Amino acid sequence: MDAARPRILVVEAEEHYFLAECTAELLEPVAELEFLLGMGLTPGDRATKDWRVMFRSRADGRGVTLAPHRTIFLRALRRARDVDLIYVQTGPDFGPFGKVLAFWLLCRLRGRRVIVSLHEVTAYLRSSGGPSHRLRARALRHVRGVVFESEALRDFHAAEEPPGPDGPRLGVVGVRYAPPPEAVPPVPALDADPEGRLRIGLVGGVTHKRRDYGVLTDALRSLTPEERRRIRLVTLGNCTKQRCFDIMDPLGRLVGVDVINRHLTEDEFRARGAGCQVLLAPLIADFAYGRRKGTGAFADAVALARPLIVPADSDPRAEFAALTLPYEGAAGLAARLREVVARPPRLEPDALRHLEAGAVRRRLLEDLALGPDLRAPTP
Numbered sequence: 201m202d203a204a205r206p207r208i209l210v211v212e213a214e215e216h217y218f219l220a221e222c223t224a225e226l227l228e229p230v231a232e233l234e235f236l237l238g239m240g241l242t243p244g245d246r247a248t249k250d251w252r253v254m255f256r257s258r259a260d261g262r263g264v265t266l267a268p269h270r271t272i273f274l275r276a277l278r279r280a281r282d283v284d285l286i287y288v289q290t291g292p293d294f295g296p297f298g299k300v301l302a303f304w305l306l307c308r309l310r311g312r313r314v315i316v317s318l319h320e321v322t323a324y325l326r327s328s329g330g331p332s333h334r335l336r337a338r339a340l341r342h343v344r345g346v347v348f349e350s351e352a353l354r355d356f357h358a359a360e361e362p363p364g365p366d367g368p369r370l371g372v373v374g375v376r377y378a379p380p381p382e383a384v385p386p387v388p389a390l391d392a393d394p395e396g397r398l399r400i401g402l403v404g405g406v407t408h409k410r411r412d413y414g415v416l417t418d419a420l421r422s423l424t425p426e427e428r429r430r431i432r433l434v435t436l437g438n439c440t441k442q443r444c445f446d447i448m449d450p451l452g453r454l455v456g457v458d459v460i461n462r463h464l465t466e467d468e469f470r471a472r473g474a475g476c477q478v479l480l481a482p483l484i485a486d487f488a489y490g491r492r493k494g495t496g497a498f499a500d501a502v503a504l505a506r507p508l509i510v511p512a513d514s515d516p517r518a519e520f521a522a523l524t525l526p527y528e529g530a531a532g533l534a535a536r537l538r539e540v541v542a543r544p545p546r547l548e549p550d551a552l553r554h555l556e557a558g559a560v561r562r563r564l565l566e567d568l569a570l571g572p573d574l575r576a577p578t579p
Contacts (some may be wrong), residue, residue: 203301205230205231205232206230206231206232206270206284206285206371207231207232207233207234207282207284207285208227208231208232208233208234208283208284208285208287209233209234209235209236209276209279209280209283209285209286209287210223210227210233210235210236210287210289211234211235211236211272211273211276211286211287211288211289211290211296212236212237212238212289212290212293213238213272213273213288213290213291213299214238214269214290214293214304215237215238215239215251215269215465216252216289216290217251217253217255217339218254218255218289218466219255219275219375220235220237220251220255220258220289221254221255221256221257221466221571222375222376222377223287223289224258224518224563225256225377225557226373226377226557226564227287227561229546229557229558229561230561231284231285233263234263234264234279234283235255235258235263235264235265235381236265236266236267236272236275236279237251237255237264237265237266237267238265238267238268238269238272239251239267239268239269240268240269244493249415250568251264251266252464253465253466254466256466256467268300269295270295270296270299271302272302272303273292273299273302273303273305273306274306274330276288276306277302277305277309277310280306280309280310280313283313283314283491285314285315285344285570286306286310286313286314286315286319287315287317288303288314288315288316288448289317290317290319290323291303291316291317291318291324291336292332292336292573293319293320293323293388294323297331297332297346299336300332300335300336300339301335301407302335303336303339304335304336304338304339305514307339307340307342307343308339308342310369311339311342311343311344312342312343312344314342314343314344314348315343315344315345315346315347315568316343316345316346316347316358317346317348317373318346318348318349318353318494319349319375319494320493321348321353321356321492321493321494322370322492322493323336323358324336324338324340324357324361325360325361326338326360326361327360337361339355340367340368341359341363341367341368343368344368344369344506345368345369345370345371345483345567345568345570346363346368346369346370346371346374346566347370347371347372347564347567347568348370348371348372348373348375348494349372349373349375349494349495349498349499350372350374350490350494350517350519351372351517351519352491352515352516352517352519353490353491353493353494354370354371354372354491355517356491356492357370358370363418369567369568369569370482370567371563371564371567371568372560372563372564372567373560373564374498374499374502374555374560375494375496375499376499376502376503377415377499377502377503377555377557377560378502378503378505378553378555378556378558378568379503379505379553379554379556380456381549381550381553384407384505385474385504385505386478387456387477387506387544387546388475388496390477390544392475393432393456394434395425395456396430397429397430397431397455398429398430398431398432398457398477398541398544399432399434399458399475399476399477399478399538400433400434400477400478400479400480400509400537401434401435401436401472401473401476401478401479401480401504401506402433402434402435402436402437402479402480402482403436403437403440403449403473403479403480403481403496403497403500403501403508404436404437404481404482404495404496404497404500405437405438405442406435406437406438406439406443406444406447406448406459407444408443408447409449410483410484410487410489410495411481411482411483411484412482412483412484412485413447413451413482415482415529415530415533416480416482416533417450417451417454417530418534419530419531419533419534419536419537420451420454420455420551421454421532422530422531423534423537423538426536427541428455429455429538429540430541431455431456431541432455432456432457432458433451433455433457433458433480434457434458434472434475434476435448435458435459435460435472435474436469436472436473436479436500437464437469438462438463438464439459439460439461439462440461440462440463444459444461445461456461458472460472463535469500470503470504471488473500473503473504473506474504476504476506477506477540477544477545478500478506478507478508478509478525478540478544478545479497479500479504479506479507479508479509480508480509480510481495481497481508481509481510481514482511482533483495483497483510483511483514485511488513489514490513490514490515490516491510491513491516492513495514497510497514498515498520498524501520501523502523502552502555505547505552506523506547506549507523507524507525507540507545507546508520508523508524508525509524509525509526509527509533509536509537509540510524510525510526510527511526511527511528512526512527512528512532522547522552523551523552524548525539525540525545529549530559539563563569
């Protein structure tokens with residue numbers, strides 16, 4: 201380890217192991233990283249619960265420690281004096297109160313060395329109710345910085361929990377980062393599909409919990425048979441159990457489908473996404489994705505460098521306007537589908553430059569006033 205470089209302990213308190221790879225891409229150029237990964241939260245599938253599969257650059261175990269998710273923040277507290285910063289890439293969004301209490305203790309005792317990335321923003325609001333929500337919100341008052349997936353989410357949190365003059369600095373760090381233009385996988389021609397169909401990637405898990413497949417079904421039914429014959433839906437998220445069949449089988453009676461009925465590895469996600477011309481996220485309107493809750497749909501589109509069809513109100517500040525094709529309701533989605541079938545969209549070559557890891561890193565250092573060496577002041 202290079203003693204001249206700052207040392208950062210990255211904490212993954214759930215089991216979002218692919219995020220560790222993203223954090224490495226963001227911070228490894230400027231710091232020595234150690235990873236503390238949670239384990240034993242859910243049984244899951246080996247494809248996503250084996251951290252070596254999802255965190256390929258550290259599959260040899262270099263700088264990686266595993267910890268039970270219930271005690272992971274106590275482990276982080278013990279390591280706090282030996283590192284310059286602790287980057288909590290996933291906090292205690294869910295889980296037992298004891299885990300939240302340990303998170304509060306870490307923030308209260310070593311907060312000036314702690315940066316927290318929020319994904320489930322409402323879990324850290326006092327207005328959400330419940331002792332765990334209030335304790336999470338109190339914990340954030342003591343940390344050096346809090347980062348969000350978008351400016352819209354940062355503004356929402358700041359309005360609900362004003363940081364005040366002594367509170368944390370706020371920044372924006374996307375979940376995934378755009379490849380440079382020269383590294384973007386080429387957009388496949390239509391004849392790459394066995395039947396010459398436009399391949400539309402469904403980002404996110406195939407479940408009614410977060411996606412409105414009723415709107416998609418209604419939109420598809422309003423297309424002509426010829427238009428439907430030119431579409432293939434490709435699953436890019438986890439598609440498991442009976443719920444996957446309950447969603448994809450009816451869609452398969454309207455358009456072509458390409459389904460893998462299991463969890464996908466990171467490599468499979470990227471390979472299947474590269475084979476699509478456009479992406480789709482029929483987000484549930486009532487969940488206020490992009491306004492109150494984060495969504496991985498934008499991150500997936502950024503990483504794959506593909507246009508994304510998404511509800512208009514999920515990007516209230518038009519932060520992702522360079523890559524999104526917004527729609528309103530089933531009629532609006534049908535119009536977008538007709539549009540992309542008639543003329544597959546392409547991103548401008550430099551559309552995602554501001555979302556590359558280097559650009560995001562520069563804004564992070566500025567937003568959190570970390571300085572060139574990232575080191576936090578001694579408490």
